[in-house]
Structure formats: C-alpha cells, structure tokens
Amino acid sequence: MDVIIVGGGVYGLFIAYHLVNEGLKVTLIDHNEPGAWSKAAVGILEYNMFSANMINSMSYMMRYIKMLRSGETELRYINTGWLRIYLRSMIRRRDIFDKAINAVKNINNYSRKIYRAFAEEKNDFEYSEEPLYEIAKDIEKIIKEARKDPLNPKYEIVEIMGRQAVAYHDVAKLSTDLFIKRLLKDLEKKIFFRKAFVWDVHKDAVYLDNGEILRGEKIIVSAGYWASTLGIPIAPFKGYGLRIRSSFKLRNMIYSDEKGIFMAPFSRWIKISSRFDPDSGVETRPLRDIIRRSREILGDLEVIDISIGYRPCTPDGLPIIDRINEKIYVSTGGCRLGWTQAPGAAKIMVDLVLERIRETPFKLNRFI
Numbered sequence: 119m120d121v122i123i124v125g126g127g128v129y130g131l132f133i134a135y136h137l138v139n140e141g142l143k144v145t146l147i148d149h150n151e152p153g154a155w156s157k158a159a160v161g162i163l164e165y166n167m168f169s170a171n172m173i174n175s176m177s178y179m180m181r182y183i184k185m186l187r188s189g190e191t192e193l194r195y196i197n198t199g200w201l202r203i204y205l206r207s208m209i210r211r212r213d214i215f216d217k218a219i220n221a222v223k224n225i226n227n228y229s230r231k232i233y234r235a236f237a238e239e240k241n242d243f244e245y246s247e248e249p250l251y252e253i254a255k256d257i258e259k260i261i262k263e264a265r266k267d268p269l270n271p272k273y274e275i276v277e278i279m280g281r282q283a284v285a286y287h288d289v290a291k292l293s294t295d296l297f298i299k300r301l302l303k304d305l306e307k308k309i310f311f312r313k314a315f316v317w318d319v320h321k322d323a324v325y326l327d328n329g330e331i332l333r334g335e336k337i338i339v340s341a342g343y344w345a346s347t348l349g350i351p352i353a354p355f356k357g358y359g360l361r362i363r364s365s366f367k368l369r370n371m372i373y374s375d376e377k378g379i380f381m382a383p384f385s386r387w388i389k390i391s392s393r394f395d396p397d398s399g400v401e402t403r404p405l406r407d408i409i410r411r412s413r414e415i416l417g418d419l420e421v422i423d424i425s426i427g428y429r430p431c432t433p434d435g436l437p438i439i440d441r442i443n444e445k446i447y448v449s450t451g452g453c454r455l456g457w458t459q460a461p462g463a464a465k466i467m468v469d470l471v472l473e474r475i476r477e478t479p480f481k482l483n484r485f486i
C-alpha cells in the first residue's frame with residue numbers, strides 16, 4: 119500500500135515511523151524542513167497530565183484573560199467559527215470525554231514506551247525522566263487546578279530556587295531539536311520526502327503548488343493547524359521556542375507561572391518557550407518580552423536560535439484522529455501536548471489506516 123502523509127511535524131514523522139515499521143511505502147510532503155514547526159516546543163513530556171490541554175473550562179478562560187492583561191498573550195485574530203464551537207464545547211459530553219481521556223492515558227503510556235526505546239537504543243536527544251517544577255505565588259490555586267486534572271498527576275509542594283513550587287512527577291524531557299534530527303536520520307532512506315506546499319487534498323489526490331498531482335491509496339493529513347483548511351476546527355495558538363546560553367546553572371525543568379515561561383536545561387543550552395497567541399502571524403515583537411522575562415529568572419542570557427511553532431488546538435483540547443472518507447484521514451490537535459502524545463496518536467492512526475480498528479475515540483463528528 120502507498121501512503122501519502124501531508125505534514126512532517128512530530129505527528130507526521132511518527133506516523134511515517136510506524137508505517138515504515140509495518141513495511142508500507144511512504145511519501146511525506148512538507149513545505150518546510152520536517153519538524154521545523156514542532157521543534158519550537160520546549161520538550162516536556164507530561165505523561166500523567168492533561169490540564170495543559172483543558173482549554174474549554176471556565177478556569178482556563180479566566181487564566182487566559184489574566185494572561186491577556188499581563189501581556190503574556192495577545193488577541194490579534196480569532197477564528198469565529200472555532201470560537202463558537204469552543205463555547206459550545208464548554209458543556210462537556212461526559213460519555214465522549216471519559217472515553218477519550220482513557221484513550222489519552224493509553225496514548226501517553228505508549229508514547230513513554232516509544233521514547234524510552236529510542237533512548238535505550240541511543241540517547242542522543244538527552245531524554246531524561248525527572249520532575250517538572252511549577253513556581254507560583256499562589257500555590258494553593260495551582261494545587262486546586264492539578265486536582266481537577268482527569269489523569270490524576272502525582273505532585274508535591276517543594277522549595278526550589280528559593281521559591282515554593284509544585285513538583286509534578288511522571289514527567290520527562292527531551293531536546294526537540296536533537297530528536298527531530300534523530301528521527302529524520304532513522305527515516306532518511308526509508309521514506310520518500312517531497313518538499314512542496316500542498317494546496318488541496320481531494321478524493322485520492324494531493325495537489326502541490328508546482329501543479330503536480332500525487333495519488334496514493336491512503337492520504338493522511340497531519341499538517342497541524344493547516345488541517346483547518348479542510349474545514350476541521352483547529353486554531354494555531356502560536357508560541358516561540360528559544361535555545362539560549364546563560365551563566366545561570368539551571369538544573370531542573372521549570373514553569374514560572376508569573377512569567378509564563380517554560381525552561382528545560384540541556385547539556386549545551388537551555389530551551390525556553392512562551393506565548394499562546396491564537397493566530398498564525400509571524401512576528402518578532404513578543405520575543406523582546408520573552409527575553410526580558412527570561413532574564414528576570416536567569417540573570418544573563420545569549421540567544422542561540424529561535425523557532426516559531428503553532429499548537430494545533432481543537433476546541434476541546436483533545437486530538438482528532440479520524441477517517442474523512444475511504445482514502446483521506448486526519449490526525450491533528452496535539453495542542454500544548456503534541457510531543458507527549460505524538461508516538462501514541464500516530465499508532466492509533468496507523469491502526470485505523472490498516473483497518474485494525476474501525477474508529478477511534480477522537481472523532482471529528484463530536485464537533486458537529
């Protein structure tokens with residue numbers, strides 16, 4: 119069977135990885151370097167947490183308003199169609215949500231197995247299982263939120279960097295920059311890679327910007343927020359990832375609630391990520407603010423490089439892994455946890471394509 123994958127982010131690359139392991143012929147199309155958007159991520163794998171993606175709740179909305187007021191995010195554009203479904207999805211269908219959240223638990227466990235296996239083979243992407251520390255003024259509020267997390271994370275209150283923090287266990291980190299390199303090296307001779315922009319997918323055909331039309335027995339759209347052009351409710355929620363050097367010896371993964379900054383230390387750099395802007399514009403203005411806030415934590419810093427990424431978020435924060443018709447499939451919606459979920463989500467997609475399962479708990483029609 120010939121499979122075409124549109125989009126070589128972390129979702130598409132893991133789908134390619136599983137398909138190749140099944141012995142299938144894979145063509146992967148991306149208009150960028152594969153992984154270019156995904157590697158903006160800081161690389162924190164929250165195996166036992168889902169609250170980062172619980173965006174359709176009153177408390178998240180309040181938190182977002184606070185972020186808007188403090189300048190941590192900016193509302194330049196919002197897709198009104200997405201917003202309408204978002205507001206509707208606040209009334210959760212318990213049956214759909216419970217089934218999906220159980221599946222997310224399995225996805226995350228599977229992802230952990232895959233990342234461990236990669237690291238055991240060769241840990242050239244600095245994989246490490248260690249706590250994430252959330253530093254905040256109002257620890258009680260953070261604990262209250264953690265208690266609402268449907269995956270029941272393990273946590274404790276600790277002191278770190280002279281501040282009170284919540285330490286979450288069952289977390290890991292990896293360097294997204296190094297892991298993309300590793301995955302591409304593993305896939306290099308096993309898949310066909312086409313650098314092109316896909317402007318449409320219809321029936322069994324993929325239309326490229328150079329006028330070419332590619333046909334495949336199965337077509338998987340894993341192009342992050344671009345899936346919205348197929349009528350799928352996905353908003354981009356842009357964020358920035360910076361690799362920096364600092365004389366500050368950061369030893370742990372931290373999230374500063376006050377500064378809205380994630381940081382993870384690696385052997386040659388610290389990775390920083392910030393912002394959750396619901397538009398796909400490319401702007402450099404927020405970078406000054408991210409660097410200023412990071413300096414308030416670290417003292418000095420020198421920027422190595424910067425990447426922009428788009429967190430593809432559905433209105434309910436759960437992924438979409440579904441069949442659109444006989445030939446076309448879609449896999450997106452990792453939102454803030456795309457790296458955590460990608461290996462497991464890709465496995466479900468491959469099981470669906472190979473007809474080992476008839477459907478998934480992440481169906482598109484939950485929004486209709």
Ligand SMILES: Cc1cc2nc3c(=O)[nH]c(=O)nc-3n(C[C@H](O)[C@H](O)[C@H](O)COP(=O)(O)OP(=O)(O)OC[C@H]3O[C@@H](n4cnc5c(N)ncnc54)[C@H](O)[C@@H]3O)c2cc1C
Pocket residue numbers: 124125126127128129130147148149150151152153154155156157158159160161162163164314315316317340341342343344355356357358359391392426427428429430449450451452453454455456457458459
């Ligand atoms: C700043 C930031 C920090 C994050 N931190 C974390 C974290 O610590 N842990 C975690 O689990 N997740 C994190 N995430 C979320 C995670 O990175 C995303 O959920 C994930 O990257 C989504 O992967 P994807 O493959 O679905 O989409 P993308 O990464 O957006 O990839 C889509 C790919 O499709 C290609 N494409 C799009 N349209 C077309 C087209 N028309 N034709 C051809 N190619 C196309 C793009 O070039 C791109 O390569 C973070 C995200 C950001 C932005």
